[in-house]
Amino acid sequence: MDPIQLNQARVTRRQLFGKTATGLGIAALSSLIKNDALAGNSNAPAIPGYPTSTPHAKRVIYLWQGGGPSHVDLFDPKPLLQKMAMQDLPESIRGTTRLSTMTSGNKAWPIIPALKPFRKNGKSGIEISDMLPHTAAIADDLCLIRSMNTEAVNHAPGVTFFLTGSQIPGRPSLGAWTTYGLGSESEDLPAFVVMTSSDRQKSCGQLFFDYYWGSGFLPSRYQGVRFRSTGDPVPYLTNPNGVSQAARRSLLDDIRSINQAHLADYGDPEIDTRISQYEMAYRMQTSVPDLLDLSDEPQHILDLYGPDVLEKGSFANNCLMARRLIERGTRFVQLMHAGWDQHNNLHTQLAIQCKDTDQPSAALVTDLKQRGLLDDTLVIWGGEFGRTPFGQGDPTNPKGRDHFGKAFSLWMAGGGVKAGHVHGATDDFAWNITQDPVHVHDHQATILHLLGIDHTKLTYRYQGRQFRLTDVHGHVVKGILA
Template sequence: MNPSLQLQDRLNRRIFLKSSSSAIGAAALGSLLQDEARAASPTRFFPNFAPKAKRIIYLFQSGAPSQMDLFDPKPQMEKHRAEDLPASIRQGQRLTTMTSGQKAFPVAPSIFKFAQHGQGGIWLSELWPHLSTVADEMCVIRSMFTEAINHDPAITFCQTGSQLAGRPSIGAWLSYGLGSANHDLPAYVVMTSFGTGRRDDQPLYDRLWGSGFLPTQHQGVRFRNSGDPVLYLSNPAGVDRPMRRQMLDELAALNQRDFESFGDPETAARISQYEMAFRMQMSVPDLVDTSKEPQHVLDSYGPDVKKPGTYAANCLLARRLAERDVRCIQLFHMGWDHHGGLPNAIRGQCRDTDQPTAALIKDLKQRGLLDDTLIVWGGEFGRTIYSQGTLTATNYGRDHHPRCYSLFMAGAGVKKGTTYGETDDYSYNIVRDPVHVHDLNATLMHLLGINHERLNYKFQGLDMRLTGIAGNVVKGVLA
């Protein structure tokens, strides 16, 4: 195009945007500031029906926990120890490059004992001494499956409904659809922690809690593990709160003029985020100050609860966030990628997560919050029954396995003390009640009062949604 015509085109657009947006800019901005977690859209009316849950705490176990060592006992495998995995079980399914070159696939039965717990008789590994005490609150799904075989696309798929980066995370969708229930805290908060001795595990990326093509105000706010939980929470030297307020007012006026001139919704989102940051300067210090927590509560979460950035400390903060009606709280715990040395490594991971997870469930229940809080615990895929590398009597490793894995849910709307789905004798294929990742996400949204087929956002000419064109609510796990 001729440069002069390009300039004229840009000017025409600017004039159009200014004339059309100046009349609605103030109204749109005012609506945004009344509830910055909701984007102005006449097509979104959520919740669609009375929700069972007001909030969700998603305890994501990054690296893929081994289902047959934790939730899916296969004691009959002991008689097949070190035998090659039968071709009839594998059925020609794909392998990762890490084991595709192995000449044999020796069956590696779990060395851990299982027992039934609670009135529902849920089978749990001996690695869960604390979690077993809340078995009657749990619904274990043994028949999860996914489409990805490597960590990054699998985690991205769990969180965004797509293996490719760039889509909104589940927390961003919930923020967009339901808005915030707390004026002084974000609708979506994220915390991360490392497993004991596993700081070299699969990395996590900010896009896992990003907003994708949704307005950026819906992205997760990550709390840091040291220093101020949020960057720039403290005012710089020489700046007090009235001075910060004056600066934000002047900045908001400039941004509003920009919004009226160009109509860019991200300008409105920016004003919203500045205002939220200002309010968080007051709300976050109180949130993270656990000094007034009763000692028996601190003790219930375990010895690491006073160490910032640990899974235990994050579980306690998750309860405090739930008390303050934060819509989506997500904890990412790394360290479950056990290709070798699994028995010792998984013991460490369970020591990290067992007691704090059980304490969180009990703490919420004692405060009357479990009735309207949904808890999810699980990773991105499962592990193979065969050993990756050398198999010994007490040591083995397991490769990635997307065909079946286990997770559990608890809390609002969940059928308590139950096990859903079944795998074959080798925990390699699903034989009853398969649950796809899209099905899980559809179910989570259903419990929060959202019809997943109606929570859409127009992007690149398509009505996009978390579950794509798939996903069914798993009615068998609902109370």
């Protein structure tokens, strides 16, 4: 019997009130005691019996594009917008669609057509904008969804909704749910790693909040570990001056003994988290320098990711690191890139943003494919919503596009999705979905399904109810499954 199980059998009155006062509660504790991961085995699935079905994907790389990439300019060609340039978007199309306060009171709705032409690509003939030539080159590997939709109209609620299943902060993130259900494949690196970047001019970036990769009410061992772009990737990874590796090991052993005694007496799973994270940090002192050493990467691979690949903190560098992480057993890698919020600089910044992200994104898919890793690695590219087909600002000379969540696009590759496939469709104005809508919860349910998890069964009891990533919603999008 492990310390937590033993503790359940003998809880003193003081311990009972202590647990209840800290919000953990007996109910929450009882839902954790059968968790294998809490016994210190970081490689074991967190829940016995998971995955519940044969997984198509073993791991996920989420290329998050913060700010709302314009589907109208990049992924959803609409020739009628060109013919109706600068005319008002018809009221019959707009209807009562909820918009942000920046444009909801507009008296003019001047249509802006796509900035660059769209072309058919590959054998599949998927139409993608000339602004994304590298992505277009891998069209036959992509599953492009043109019918995404969300209720969110602003950034933080939109990102939170996509990554946690709720617009209100506090729920576990997608990566946390994944590692809670499946555990880790690595002893020496975190199961869930996050890296951030932004457009090179930092002209329209969004803030990245910790709860985008947090564990919410799950034990904190499942939260994402953020790798920094400057200094040590993880704080305090290197030993202080004058402290040898042997001295560090001896110190950790003593701390572990104290924490294990506390765990045996109190049974708080967060103490076990503390023990395991100290041990992980120690092992990362060796594994992380090896991860960051790119001397073993052939020049043609570096060239594949583009000129920024050796610049720490760039999206290109993070994409290469994502591949190296999943090779070493990391389960979930989340790259958070800001810069797609073009309210008043669409005609200049969209091209810059595409230049920063297009080649590295396509390179990652190509690199995984040629290494035989794409089949069981799910790559996702997308943001919290799309952009309006009408312009924002001076109606005679609009400079940008507003947020738009009623219909937008994202793409997926590998990991059991159809390659060279377009799912869903919108009307001639990219405003209303006309075929196969995919809601945020459907997207989340499908990701878990591809990982071999039934989204209705991966639950956690908290404050008297069973919670899940998809709340009480969501259906697997069978039309995109290979």
